[in-house]
Amino acid sequence: MSTAARPGDTPGREVDLLVAGAGAGGMAAALVAVLEGLEVLLCEASPQVGGTAAISAGTLWIPGNRQSLAAGFSDSAEDAETYLDAIVGLGTNRHLRAAFLRTGPEAIDYLEARSDVVFRPCGRHPDYRSNQRGAAVAGRAIIPEPFDGRLLGRDFERVRPPIDEFMIFGGMMVGKDDISRLLGRYRSLGNFVQTSKLLARYLADRLSYSRGTRLVMGNALVARLYHSLRRRNVPILFETSIEDLIGGTDGVTGAVLRSGGERVAVRARRGVVLSTGGYAHNASLRAAFMPEAGRPRSMAVPSNRGDGVALGRGIGARIAPEQHCSGGFWSPVSVTRRADGSSGLFPHLVLDRAKPGLIAVNAAGRRFVNEADSYHDFVEAMLAAHKTVPSIPAYLICEADFVRRYGLGAIHPGRRSLAAFERSGYLVCAASIDELAQRISVDAAGLRESVRRANEFARTGVDLDFGKGETELNRFNGDPGHAPNPCLGPIETPPFCALQVWPAEIACSTGLATDEDARVLDHDGRPIPGLYACGNDMASIMQGVYAGPGITLGPALVFAYRAARHAAARAGHAIEADGKATVA
Ligand SMILES: Cc1cc2nc3c(=O)[nH]c(=O)nc-3n(C[C@H](O)[C@H](O)[C@H](O)COP(=O)(O)OP(=O)(O)OC[C@H]3O[C@@H](n4cnc5c(N)ncnc54)[C@H](O)[C@@H]3O)c2cc1C
DSSP, X not given: OEEOOOTTSEEEEEEEEEXXXXXXXXXXXXXXXXXXXXXXXXXXXXXXXXXXXXXXXXXXXOTTOHHHHHTTOOOOHHHHHHHHHHHTOSOTTHHHHHHHHHHHHHHHHHHHHHSSOOEEEOOBOOOTTTTSTTOOSBSSEEEEOOEEGGGGGGGGGGBOOOOGGGEETTTEEOOHHHHHHHHTTTTXXXXXHHHHHHHHHHHHXXXXXXXXXEEOHHHHHXXXXXXXXXXXXXXXXXXXXXXXXXXXXXXXXXXXXXXXXXXXXXXXXXXXXXXXXXXXXXXXXXXHHOGGGSSXXXXXXXXXXXXXXXXXXXXXXXXXXXXXXXXXXXXXEEEXXXXXXXXXXXXXXXXXXXXXXXXXXOTTSOBOSOTTSOHHHHHHHHHHHHTTSOOSSEEEEEEHHHHHHHOBTTBXXXXXXOHHHHHHTSOEEESSHHHHHHHHTOOHHHHHHXXXXXXXXXXXXXXXXXXXTOSHHHHHXXXXXXXXXXXXXXXXXXXXXXXXXXXEEEEEOOEEOBOTTOEEEBTTSOEEEEEEEOGGGBOOTTTTOOOSTTTXXXXXXXXXXXXXXXXXXXXXXXXXXXXXXXXX
């Protein structure tokens, strides 16, 4: 199978490497390629860089990374390999995992040494199956250093902002550390001074910018990548989508880009990198590879329409993995009601589910999961339970006091009145468990019994049904000040509250099959010369298992690095008028 530029297509420029998609994977590939001396062109479908990475937490899972070792945390790629072998299995892509583990620290050090993309260790941040052999409790995850968006000048507006629900005061980003400082601002002078500085900076920003310019998490990552690309004058074509590949399984020599009504053929001597963010908003690919989700809800940016996967597939690339595994990386989400009348999705990642005094129930009023397990495992349990008892949506049940203390979804901790959230329908509160059950249409006897049992477990500190609070991960996200179990607390004082949650994917797991250098493979397992995929366009090396914090962005950057370096080492090609390549 092969495709070619059409007669009416405008002939465009010729470059070494064409990269499609200015998210985490695409910008990293473009950056490494330019650092390796290639002439690069980056095209981006939307008017802004960042993709879903811009709204992410920005954590990267890089076992054995130097930043954590230097901070005194011990970890190794060997331990991580043991861990992945245990939870992902010894399946077909073990060599890809080995390449990832071997290259991870090197790729991060390369970016740090040669660009403005710099990281800090997360420290304690347990793996998501923290009770398995080889799992790490600390030292495996890194996050980008906060970034000063003012360095981008007017191009700051080119950075996709985080979702509204992740900002306070209508535009201020706060990281996990900032949250505890803000909540404890009157508890120590240090906290008070830090918080006051953050607020003063934010107020000053708002005189000149549409939002705060102190960027953290995923926004800092993409802004750092973008800043580094700008400094090296890498051209980015905004509102320009890759629409066709030129070539076939015997080699890809360029692509056709669409900008407005025009189709422009671009030739690429060293190849094309597909990094268009996966197929979250492509109905047919979603139906084929993520059928578990029922009515689809996605955290991905709307411009991720599966173009990369569809284009690769269209010229004969293989989709992986072939054996059944989860096609998505999931999170429970609640549907928010924004002030302007629109709605959003709030991902319940780490702040509420593990805290003491919350249970999740299905339509039978029954628990179906250890609520403190990872967001992905929570949804997998929800999907499994739904096969026998309606569990989509599920409900998070707690006291109103819990909400005020720990926050619940989009309701930030410290909020005194919950009335506005009740009025909007986001939160349902009632004076008794029976009334709550009736208002959310779950079985009252079931809910009464679940709450009674949960209260018993809270007293003993042992969850006999699901083991909440038994793993390092559970306790990490629990309340360390709560005993005997940081994740178990009673639900006995009214008013009681319920919040509806649904499954949504935060990343795709299924994608184009590749080799260790992110070269896309055909159905016979042979690399298609000149075609690379990274980020969510590449099949995840985790095969649908959420191993730990940062398992999509970590591989996205590492395989972008491997792809760009492979392309740079590849013999250059002269490209004939008909799109055929000959070695120069
Ligand atoms: C709330 C949230 C938190 C998360 N936190 C983490 C985390 O901490 N760690 C982690 O590892 N993962 C996290 N993720 C997942 C992570 O954000 C994604 O896996 C990651 O962004 C994928 O990177 P990507 O480069 O493949 O795609 P993206 O970052 O989505 O970028 C894809 C880009 O391609 C563009 N594009 C699409 N089609 C075309 C086309 N035809 N031509 C040109 N451009 C195109 C899009 O507009 C977009 O800009 C999180 C996700 C969410 C929603």
